[in-house]
Amino acid sequence: xxxxxxxxxxxxxxxxxxxxxxxxxxxxxxxxxxxxxxxxxxxxxxxxxxxxxxxxxxxxxxxxxxxxxxxxxxxxxxxxxxxxxxxxxxxxxxxxxxxxxxxxx
Amino acid sequence: xxxxxxxxxxxxxxxxxxxxxxxxxxxxxxxxxxxxxxxxxxxxxxxxxxxxxxxxxxxxxxxxxxxxxxxxxxxxxxxxxxxxxxxxxxxxxxxxxxxxxxxxx
Amino acid sequence: xxxxxxxxxxxxxxxxxxxxxxxxxxxxxxxxxxxxxxxxxxxxxxxxxxxxxxxxxxxxxxxxxxxxxxxxxxxxxxxxxxxxxxxxxxxxxxxxxxxxxxxxx
Amino acid sequence: xxxxxxxxxxxxxxxxxxxxxxxxxxxxxxxxxxxxxxxxxxxxxxxxxxxxxxxxxxxxxxxxxxxxxxxxxxxxxxxxxxxxxxxxxxxxxxxxxxxxxxxxx
Amino acid sequence: xxxxxxxxxxxxxxxxxxxxxxxxxxxxxxxxxxxxxxxxxxxxxxxxxxxxxxxxxxxxxxxxxxxxxxxxxxxxxxxxxxxxxxxxxxxxxxxxxxxxxxxxx
Amino acid sequence: xxxxxxxxxxxxxxxxxxxxxxxxxxxxxxxxxxxxxxxxxxxxxxxxxxxxxxxxxxxxxxxxxxxxxxxxxxxxxxxxxxxxxxxxxxxxxxxxxxxxxxxxx
Numbered sequence: 278x279x280x281x282x283x284x285x286x287x288x289x290x291x292x293x294x295x296x297x298x299x300x301x302x303x304x305x306x307x308x309x310x311x312x313x314x315x316x317x318x319x320x321x322x323x324x325x326x327x328x329x330x331x332x333x334x335x336x337x338x339x340x341x342x343x344x345x346x347x348x349x350x351x352x353x354x355x356x357x358x359x360x361x362x363x364x365x366x367x368x369x370x371x372x373x374x375x376x377x378x379x380x381x382x
Numbered sequence: 383x384x385x386x387x388x389x390x391x392x393x394x395x396x397x398x399x400x401x402x403x404x405x406x407x408x409x410x411x412x413x414x415x416x417x418x419x420x421x422x423x424x425x426x427x428x429x430x431x432x433x434x435x436x437x438x439x440x441x442x443x444x445x446x447x448x449x450x451x452x453x454x455x456x457x458x459x460x461x462x463x464x465x466x467x468x469x470x471x472x473x474x475x476x477x478x479x480x481x482x483x484x485x486x487x
Numbered sequence: 488x489x490x491x492x493x494x495x496x497x498x499x500x501x502x503x504x505x506x507x508x509x510x511x512x513x514x515x516x517x518x519x520x521x522x523x524x525x526x527x528x529x530x531x532x533x534x535x536x537x538x539x540x541x542x543x544x545x546x547x548x549x550x551x552x553x554x555x556x557x558x559x560x561x562x563x564x565x566x567x568x569x570x571x572x573x574x575x576x577x578x579x580x581x582x583x584x585x586x587x588x589x590x591x592x
Numbered sequence: 593x594x595x596x597x598x599x600x601x602x603x604x605x606x607x608x609x610x611x612x613x614x615x616x617x618x619x620x621x622x623x624x625x626x627x628x629x630x631x632x633x634x635x636x637x638x639x640x641x642x643x644x645x646x647x648x649x650x651x652x653x654x655x656x657x658x659x660x661x662x663x664x665x666x667x668x669x670x671x672x673x674x675x676x677x678x679x680x681x682x683x684x685x686x687x688x689x690x691x692x693x694x695x696x697x
Numbered sequence: 698x699x700x701x702x703x704x705x706x707x708x709x710x711x712x713x714x715x716x717x718x719x720x721x722x723x724x725x726x727x728x729x730x731x732x733x734x735x736x737x738x739x740x741x742x743x744x745x746x747x748x749x750x751x752x753x754x755x756x757x758x759x760x761x762x763x764x765x766x767x768x769x770x771x772x773x774x775x776x777x778x779x780x781x782x783x784x785x786x787x788x789x790x791x792x793x794x795x796x797x798x799x800x801x802x
Numbered sequence: 803x804x805x806x807x808x809x810x811x812x813x814x815x816x817x818x819x820x821x822x823x824x825x826x827x828x829x830x831x832x833x834x835x836x837x838x839x840x841x842x843x844x845x846x847x848x849x850x851x852x853x854x855x856x857x858x859x860x861x862x863x864x865x866x867x868x869x870x871x872x873x874x875x876x877x878x879x880x881x882x883x884x885x886x887x888x889x890x891x892x893x894x895x896x897x898x899x900x901x902x903x904x905x906x907x
Contacts, residue, residue: 278680281687285657289665289720290679292712297673300709300879305868310835311876314842318880319674321567321843323429324638326677327880342390343830350394351836354825355843355852357531357567358402359424362431364395365383372386394825397817405564405814410553415520416561422524423531423565426777428639432565447600448515455604456521459510460528460537462741462777463612464634467641469605470593477596488785491792495762499615499770500784502607507778510604529779533849534743536782552810560814568822569844572851574815575803582806615774620763625730626771629737633775636738636882642775658725666731669720670738670747672846672882698890701897705867709875710889717883739884744848746887 301334309338313348320352320360320367328367336374345371406439414443418453425457425465425472433472441479450476511544519548523558530562530570530577538577546584555581616649624653628663635667635675635682643682651689660686721754729758733768740772740780740787748787756794765791826859834863838873845877845885845892853892861899870896 283291301311312334319327335345349367353360388396406416417439424432440450454472458465493501511521522544529537545555559577563570598606616626627649634642650660664682668675703711721731732754739747755765769787773780808816826836837859844852860870874892878885 278684282679282683285661285683287661287665289716290661290668292716293665293668293673294676296709296712296716296879297676300876304872305866306838306872310838311872313831313835314839314873314876315880317839317843318846318877321569322674322846322880324674324677327674341830346390346392346395347829347831347836348839350392350398351825351839352843353395353398353567354821355568355840355847357563357565357570358398359427359429359432359531359565360567361399361402362429364387368387368390369383394821397821401564401814401817401821405561409557410551411523411557415523416557418516418520419524419527419558419561420565422528423562426528426779427531427565446515451600451602451605452514452516452521453524455602455608456510456524457528458605458608458777459506460525460532460778462773462775462780463608464637464639464642464741464775465777466609466612467639469597473597473600474593488789492784492788495766495788497766497770499611500766500773502611503770503773503778504781506604506607506611507781532779534779534782537779556810556812556815560812560818563815563818568818569847569849569852571819571822572849574807578807578810579803611774615771619767620761621733621767625733626767628726628730629734629768629771630775632734632738633741633772636742636884637775656725662724662726662731663734666720666734667738668882669716670735670742670882670884672878672880672885674846674880675882698894702889702893705871705893707871707875710871710878713875713878713883714886717886742884744884744887747884 309335309340312338313340313344317348317352317355320349320363321356323356323360323363325363325366328363329370332367332370333374336371336378342371414440414445417443418445418449422453422457422460425454425468426461428461428465428468430468430471433468434475437472437475438479441476441483447476519545519550522548523550523554527558527562527565530559530573531566533566533570533573535573535576538573539580542577542580543584546581546588552581624650624655627653628655628659632663632667632670635664635678636671638671638675638678640678640681643678644685647682647685648689651686651693657686729755729760732758733760733764737768737772737775740769740783741776743776743780743783745783745786748783749790752787752790753794756791756798762791834860834865837863838865838869842873842877842880845874845888846881848881848885848888850888850891853888854895857892857895858899861896861903867896 312331316331316335319331349364353364417436421436421440424436454469458469522541526541526545529541559574563574627646631646631650634646664679668679732751736751739751769784773784837856841856841860844856874889878889
């Protein structure tokens, strides 16, 4: 779908997607910190697709469960109980990632 | 899923879930009023899962349709037409609750 | 300022303002319940002007502090810590209303 | 579902639905401009159902792809990367509308 | 203040500001339509600074009051009564722009 | 003002404030990371008071400007141009903190 969006020849959207890739690359902050920021912002803004995307990245980077749940706790506290359904789906998705990895081993 | 979240041994999240249970218990305000507040806030924040949860509680408490639709009307007015798709699903869910109850009688 | 908005001869806006007045009038729900709903929704949506408006109405209706703080607690829990600055200003405004009333007696 | 909502005999909701129909009718602004406004607002507020509704209207009105993507680009820029999943689904839906039309010809 | 932000040597922010300028330039959509989109999105997202910015642009472009109020009406309907305080300030600011212009003539 | 809120004898609010303090204490994540998460979430939710609070904490912790602007860049990208006015005020406040510190030396 990204290909179709980028194929539409709209410069603003193309550059925006480009920026989005650049912003999370290693810089003065390491990639793990940036992904935790991306994850927590996605939680308080309650976007399941964005949460899954950043969870996937955090998982690839080897973020451990204790750190993950501290990100979850801050995001839930800031965003309130309205975040809880997204928290549930986030935990569910994380466990799916863990199971998938365990199955592959 | 709550069990898994609570099993993760994160105190902030555990206490938050605890608070969430306490907040809606009968106090200076009765439970029905609290659930109507929970329902209307869930509607203006546009969280379908939260709306369903509070609709379920309101239904158990015997809230009548006229009162329910006044909650709906205030939430729609405050939150705007962006609330309408959630209003539709709320009405749909309420009718499912009514039908389920009628089927059981 | 409302006069200027209503004087602009835009039917949709005029009717919207009209609806806004009607929605909070006594119906199947009493006015106090409606104002508590208006207050809590304004808190989770974080609109200080709206919060003040509904606090004023709740104060006129004689809502007591214990009930008020239960509305505050549910709204803070649903909306999260991001609501706290608005909660502070709400308490401040309520106390100003109390002091004003005491000064007049 | 609208019939059920309107059948509930709640005046505020009925009038609100009425206003919602009136607001997008041709006036000082043409219908296409109004629908582009409705579409962009739905995107920044991240409501898929609302986006689909206004995309359908824009498609009926013959809005071309270049204009459409400029609406998309402004909405994405204003609302941020959190809008991207909705942008993807919007493009997907638009293509479904195009394919459906082509299939009918 | 923009100078200070841009002087901070953060590429993502610099490019974002650049995109923000490009997005509103005349393209397949004319500038007036783009500014009305920017204005309505700013209203439903309830950002007074953004509203003022786009109102200033709309005023410079000679948007007439009837069109302006139709943008206001759609944004208020979509965003709900929570938009009203921002609508009030928007009308106030527009009148200040008109008075300033009349004073200069 | 916190004293007055906590003095109101509402358990849910008291415990919520307590949680809010606990969540940012050093745990599996260090305090700096938690404050950057708090800052970025406050930015995408557009709460100036919350942004200032977390900026103050980040400043006390000695967060450097390069890292700070990477937090800003991700938050602006996620939240969109609607975040920019808050970004401006954030930079302004950060510079005030720097000047105050320099003046004290």
